[in-house]
Amino acid sequence: MMKIYNYAAGPAKLPDQVINQIQEELPSVHGSGMSILEISHRSALFENILADAQQDLRELMGIPDNYHVLFFQGxxxxxxxxxxxxxxxxxxxxxxxxxxxxxxxxxxxxxxxxxxxxxxxxxxxxxxxxxxxxxxxxxxxxxxxxxxxxxxxxxxxxxxxxxxxxxxxxxxxxxxxxxxxxxxxxxxxxxxxxxxxxxxxxx
Ligand SMILES: Cc1ncc(COP(=O)(O)O)c(C=O)c1O
CATH class of the missing domain: 3.40.640.10 (Type I PLP-dependent aspartate aminotransferase-like (Major domain))
Structure with a gap:
């Protein structure tokens, strides 16, 4: 597959490891036998993913404890x-x-x-x-x-x-x-x- 690098302002290039991990885990997230596209957004499995994403952001950006990390649509x-x-x-x-x-x-x-x-x-x-x-x-x-x-x-x-x-x-x-x-x-x-x-x- 020819790899295209998009340097335009806007959608970001993702590291290959990330793309590969998404591909690998898409059919079965965390060994659950279900895809992340199929599970309930209220399930413990998804809530754990969300909590991990929040924690990762806190570490990457040094977000102080008195700040919330929120995910919205829109x-x-x-x-x-x-x-x-x-x-x-x-x-x-x-x-x-x-x-x-x-x-x-x-x-x-x-x-x-x-x-x-x-x-x-x-x-x-x-x-x-x-x-x-x-x-x-x-x-x-x-x-x-x-x-x-x-x-x-x-x-x-x-x-x-x-x-x-x-x-x-x-x-x-x-x-x-x-x-x-x-x-x-x-x-x-x-x-x-x-x-x-x-x-x-x-x-
Ligand atoms: C600086 C900036 N603000 C706001 C927006 C709008 O964001 P969204 O497309 O997530 O609604 C964009 C989209 O390109 C943007 O570049």
Missing amino acids: GGTGQFAAAPLNLATNHRKIALLDSGHWATRAGDEATKLGFSVDTLASTKDNHYQSLPHLDDKQDLSGYDYLHLTMNNTIEGTAYHQPELPSNTELVADMSSNFLAETYNVADFGLIFAGAQKISVRLG
């Missing part, structure tokens, strides 16, 4: 709605750095749901060739959180360090660089990403 787009609905309950106001297509989409979704979204800085004028930054003296206590797209998949820019807002939480979209960069999880209130693009940096 991908990054679902979180554009879930984040404001669950977290913007105090002021119903969100601050945003407009770094490109996905930041705009997040802001549009929150606006559609009736939240007030303030774009604190934008690099739209230069076609997002650079990143917008926070004015570090700005007090953001009137906002429920700051939304930041850590890796701008389409424009090819990334925050290698988070912009740290004063007096509010940071919500980070890591849809396209989750586990590919090392961040200090404690800097964030919420990190979200979709499984289809998870790329684990090896070595």
Whole structure:
């Protein structure tokens, strides 16, 4: 079989060992005689797999004990709605750095749901060739959180360090660089990403 390496932004290349293990274990997960595609999502067998995945993430990312690791349906787009609905309950106001297509989409979704979204800085004028930054003296206590797209998949820019807002939480979209960069999880209130693009940096 010819092997194709996909270096495009988006779906991640998986290590061969992982693909081979999936193939081997697909007919019978953990020797159960059933495929993971066939078992109940409420069974102990599946719950153990989920618990292992949570523990692995905690170790890989150094996730502190006071953070939850949650798995949802709906991908990054679902979180554009879930984040404001669950977290913007105090002021119903969100601050945003407009770094490109996905930041705009997040802001549009929150606006559609009736939240007030303030774009604190934008690099739209230069076609997002650079990143917008926070004015570090700005007090953001009137906002429920700051939304930041850590890796701008389409424009090819990334925050290698988070912009740290004063007096509010940071919500980070890591849809396209989750586990590919090392961040200090404690800097964030919420990190979200979709499984289809998870790329684990090896070595
Ligand atoms: C940075 C970023 N945010 C959000 C999304 C949307 O994520 P999903 O496709 O999981 O809804 C994408 C998808 O490409 C993305 O690259």
